Amino acid sequence: MCLPLAARIARVELSAMRSTSPAPMPAVRRDDALAGEAAAGGPAKRDFVRAVFEQIAPSYDLLNHLLSLNVDRRWRRLAIAALGWRRAPAGTYLDLCAGTLDVSATLARAPGFGGRVIAAHFAEAMLRAGRTKVHPQATFPVLADVLALPLAAGTVAGAIVAFGARNLADLDAGLREVRRVLAPGARFVILEFTTPRSAVVRALYHLYFHRVLPLVGGAISGHRSAYRYLPQSVAHFPAEEELAARMRSAGFTSVSARSLTCGIAAIHVGTRTP
Ligand SMILES: C[S@@+](CC[C@H](N)C(=O)[O-])C[C@H]1O[C@@H](n2cnc3c(N)ncnc32)[C@H](O)[C@@H]1O
Numbered sequence: 001m002c003l004p005l006a007a008r009i010a011r012v013e014l015s016a017m018r019s020t021s022p023a024p025m026p027a028v029r030r031d032d033a034l035a036g037e038a039a040a041g042g043p044a045k046r047d048f049v050r051a052v053f054e055q056i057a058p059s060y061d062l063l064n065h066l067l068s069l070n071v072d073r074r075w076r077r078l079a080i081a082a083l084g085w086r087r088a089p090a091g092t093y094l095d096l097c098a099g100t101l102d103v104s105a106t107l108a109r110a111p112g113f114g115g116r117v118i119a120a121h122f123a124e125a126m127l128r129a130g131r132t133k134v135h136p137q138a139t140f141p142v143l144a145d146v147l148a149l150p151l152a153a154g155t156v157a158g159a160i161v162a163f164g165a166r167n168l169a170d171l172d173a174g175l176r177e178v179r180r181v182l183a184p185g186a187r188f189v190i191l192e193f194t195t196p197r198s199a200v201v202r203a204l205y206h207l208y209f210h211r212v213l214p215l216v217g218g219a220i221s222g223h224r225s226a227y228r229y230l231p232q233s234v235a236h237f238p239a240e241e242e243l244a245a246r247m248r249s250a251g252f253t254s255v256s257a258r259s260l261t262c263g264i265a266a267i268h269v270g271t272r273t274p
Contacts, residue, residue, distance in 0.1 A: 035225040039232035046169040050123050052226045053099070057125035059221040061100050066220075067213055073102075075260055076162055079191035079267050080107050082258070083158045085115070091157025094181065095119045096146045097164020101130030101139065107160075108138040115157065120144040147173050151181045158182070162191040166237040175250035182272040188252060189269050190243070193234040196263035205264055209234070243268055 038048035053060070064072055080103065085093060089112055095104040098119035108117050119134075119141045121127050127141045134141070144150050146161075147170060159178050168174040178188050196202045209231035217227030238246060240257040247255045252270030259266050 035229035036232055039229050039236050041169065041236065043169075045167075048229075049167045049169070052223065052229065053123040054125045056221045056223050056226050057100070057123065057129045060126065060129060061102075063217055063220055067217060071261055072163075075191055075265055075267075076103055076106055078258075078260070079103070079160060079162055079189050080110065082187070082189045082267050082269050083107075083160050084187050085110070085113060085158055088157045089114050091115045092155070093117050094149075094151075094156050094159035094178075096159055096161040096178065097121060097167060098141065099123075099126045099130065099162075099164070101127065101133050101141065103160055103162050104139045104141075105130070105133040108135060113138075116140060118142055118151070118156075120146060120149060122146075147177055149177055149181050153180050154183050156181045156183060156186060158187045158189075160189040160191070163193065165190045165192050166233045171238075172246060172250060175247060175252070179251040179272055184272055184274040186272050187269055188247075188272065189267060190247075191267050192237060192265065194237070194240065194259070194263060194266045195234065198263065201262045201264070206231075240266060240268070244270075 034044070034048060038045045056063075083093065085091065085107065092115055093107060095101070095107065095117050098104055098121045101119055104117045104119040107113060115138075117134075117139045119127065119139055121141070122143060122145050124143055127143070131141075142150065146164070146168060159182060161178075165171060165174065175188075182188060196205050213230065214224055214227040217230070218224030221227070237243075240259075244255045244257060247268065247270040251273050253273050255268070255270040257266050257268045
């Protein structure tokens with residue numbers, strides 16, 4: 001399969017992989033202090049995040065849909081619609097921090113979509129866990145760090161990241177890297193959790209995110225600190241206005257945000273400046 005726009009792309013051959021042998025990873029301390037440190041950013045974050053997602057990959061989908069009561073599926077569909085792919089249905093799109101390929105699969109299957117999706121992710125076990133969801137002709141899983149994409153500049157018709165932006169070790173570097181690979185006028189969509197503005201919703205949200213989620217997530221995945229990291233990473237993620245400002249300084253215009261489900265998530269959209 002030829003990928004002319006990829007400068008030095010290394011497609012992950014998911015079909016050839018065995019499903020039960022995750023890549024060996026360095027041991028990660030499973031304590032809550034490390035989760036807090038990583039959520040705050042800095043040099044430890046990349047290794048922590050990568051190792052955690054390698055480890056929780058087998059239970060990721062189940063917990064995602066269970067803990068969000070399936071609302072996450074609707075959010076992803078809305079985020080994909082915000083990408084505006086119908087303007088260029090045969091284009092090449094990027095699913096960043098693609099994980100278990102839910103966004104890639106939904107986009108590639110959308111009626112009228114005739115392009116391809118490059119699914120970039122740095123934890124192989126996550127890509128492998130999603131391998132049965134995608135058609136190999138339309139989706140190209142690539143083991144890659146979003147901060148250093150193996151793609152030529154200005155070649156991608158649109159990019160989307162679902163619940164991955166807050167996991168980047170350097171958000172601003174990530175925004176600049178996405179801008180680099182997008183074609184002029186292409187859209188970048190960020191779907192991410194946010195802290196609700198309403199005091200009542202915020203109280204319920206805190207109870208759920210800080211108490212229920214680590215308990216259930218920890219019990220099912222066997223990795224409690226991963227589900228302690230989640231609410232802490234949301235707390236460190238910039239609010240709408242700040243994220244919009246950072247998107248603008250990275251080179252995006254027409255930046256907008258749409259709040260979802262009482263403000264617990266939001267879709268942010270920016271257009272790459274010409
Ligand atoms: C919460 S998951 C989201 C997965 C998927 N997008 C979804 O909608 O379910 C975030 C993923 O981002 C990945 N990630 C974080 N930083 C990354 C980076 N710099 N490059 C590639 N993947 C990254 C993590 O390994 C993790 O699996």
